[in-house]
Amino acid sequence: MLFVSTRGPELVATLSEAIRQGIAPDGGLYVPQRFPEFRPSDFDGAHTLADIAERLLAPFFAGDQLARKLTEIVNDAFNFPAPVKQLETPGDRLSVLELFHGPTAAFKDFGARFLAACLERQPHHADRKITILVATSGDTGGAVAAAFHKRPWAQVVVLFPKGLVSPRQQRQLTCWGDNVHALAVRGTFDDCQRLVKEAFSDAELNQRLELSSANSINIGRLLPQTVYYAASSLAIWRQEGQAPGFVVPSGNLGNVVACLWARTMGLPIGPIELAHNANLTVPHYLVTGEWRPQASVATLASAMDVGNPSNMERLQNLHPDWRELASQLKAHTVTDDQIRARVAADFRLFGESWCPHTATAAQVYANLSGELRHVYHWVLVATAHPAKFNEIVEPLIGETVPVPPALAELLRMPSHYGEIASDLDALKSSLHDAPPR
Numbered sequence: 224m225l226f227v228s229t230r231g232p233e234l235v236a237t238l239s240e241a242i243r244q245g246i247a248p249d250g251g252l253y254v255p256q257r258f259p260e261f262r263p264s265d266f267d268g269a270h271t272l273a274d275i276a277e278r279l280l281a282p283f284f285a286g287d288q289l290a291r292k293l294t295e296i297v298n299d300a301f302n303f304p305a306p307v308k309q310l311e312t313p314g315d316r317l318s319v320l321e322l323f324h325g326p327t328a329a330f331k332d333f334g335a336r337f338l339a340a341c342l343e344r345q346p347h348h349a350d351r352k353i354t355i356l357v358a359t360s361g362d363t364g365g366a367v368a369a370a371f372h373k374r375p376w377a378q379v380v381v382l383f384p385k386g387l388v389s390p391r392q393q394r395q396l397t398c399w400g401d402n403v404h405a406l407a408v409r410g411t412f413d414d415c416q417r418l419v420k421e422a423f424s425d426a427e428l429n430q431r432l433e434l435s436s437a438n439s440i441n442i443g444r445l446l447p448q449t450v451y452y453a454a455s456s457l458a459i460w461r462q463e464g465q466a467p468g469f470v471v472p473s474g475n476l477g478n479v480v481a482c483l484w485a486r487t488m489g490l491p492i493g494p495i496e497l498a499h500n501a502n503l504t505v506p507h508y509l510v511t512g513e514w515r516p517q518a519s520v521a522t523l524a525s526a527m528d529v530g531n532p533s534n535m536e537r538l539q540n541l542h543p544d545w546r547e548l549a550s551q552l553k554a555h556t557v558t559d560d561q562i563r564a565r566v567a568a569d570f571r572l573f574g575e576s577w578c579p580h581t582a583t584a585a586q587v588y589a590n591l592s593g594e595l596r597h598v599y600h601w602v603l604v605a606t607a608h609p610a611k612f613n614e615i616v617e618p619l620i621g622e623t624v625p626v627p628p629a630l631a632e633l634l635r636m637p638s639h640y641g642e643i644a645s646d647l648d649a650l651k652s653s654l655h656d657a658p659p660r
């Protein structure tokens with residue numbers, strides 16, 4: 224299998240090259256040259272995430288130097304569960320796909336661990352580390368830091384928007400030390416993402432450092448995300464013989480690309496609904512066909528505060544005609560007031576507490592027509608543990624949210640980080656201050 228850039232199919236790369244580079248040399252994002260096709264029965268006998276991953280991802284690894292390491296990689300990466308939990312809803316079928324059981328309690332752990340497992344098994348230069356440059360809206364930074372911490376062949380530089388991540392998210396991305404450097408950028412997530420892209424196209428930096436990206440622009444983060452859609456849709460298909468619908472809290476659109484790719488490969492996935500917060504770029508596009516990136520707006524679901532989502536290029540690559548794309552996915556908008564009300568309501572209804580991102584999905588589900596709710600078994604994608612957003616969730620439910628042990632451990636560590644203005648020169652000089660060791 225080869226991978227091509229969204230900006231020109233003549234740029235091809237092997238899987239290892241695409242993962243190593245992060246972004247294609249023309250600034251585009253890597254996508255598979257074609258998708259393998261599966262039937263649900265191809266997964267008979269495969270029940271764990273690792274088993275399903277091995278079958279689903281084998282075609283993407285075919286011909287690459289990493290192919291013979293695939294078993295090792297999937298066992299290393301998928302070492303925590305993604306349970307599908309059914310909720311009590313009279314007459315309707317509703318489940319939650321819990322993606323927050325990894326080391327940093329958000330779905331970003333799947334992609335980050337898989338990417339690290341792939342890079343770990345590539346040849347490394349003894350005297351030149353890989354510099355993983357990563358922009359975070361809150362959760363990616365912690366997941367990538369956890370996955371790459373103390374790997375001798377890497378240093379990690381995490382850019383987060385100053386004051387715009389939750390207090391616990393901030394602790395989680397500034398607690399590492401060693402080969403992980405966190406930088407608070409005076410700007411928004413979009414500024415952080417722009418800085419990463421500028422760094423990648425800066426000749427001097429690229430000569431000095433071997434840069435790679437751990438954002439969802441890296442194909443090595445998206446491929447493993449298709450696995451939990453495969454596993455959860457197959458589990459429901461096997462029981463009910465029907466493809467479930469998914470509601471996906473969306474920001475930079477990586478998670479939704481993974482869901483759509485899984486469906487494209489033949490996994491039993493029905494309708495895909497995108498839950499957006501007050502950042503309207505994607506809902507606007509899917510209604511009007513106009514792609515108008517906006518400055519991002521701060522909301523309670525801060526990890527989705529993205530005004531110029533990178534992965535739209537991958538959606539457009541699959542469906543260049545916006546009307547066709549709009550027939551494949553629907554986008555919905557949820558306000559902060561609705562998020563608050565939904566967290567409180569569903570705690571009363573189900574005894575479940577949602578993080579603000581998961582609450583956008585729960586709200587979109589609640590707003591679907593009664594008929595649509597009834598026809599499909601719906602799966603709400605729970606992207607983070609509510610304990611990461613305790614300052615928002617606890618006052619709404621009137622209770623403390625128990626902190627998962629792995630997260631509690633990180634919150635006890637001391638925090639340290641630098642601060643920079645949101646321009647490339649500032650980033651470059653702080654990269655000089657933190658040379659690869």
Ligand SMILES: *Cc1c(COP(=O)(O)O)cnc(C)c1O
Binds near residue numbers: 361473478607
């Ligand atoms: C990153 C993140 C999202 C948005 O996911 P995308 O792949 O960027 O669309 C949603 N919820 C949480 C908790 C996140 O960390």
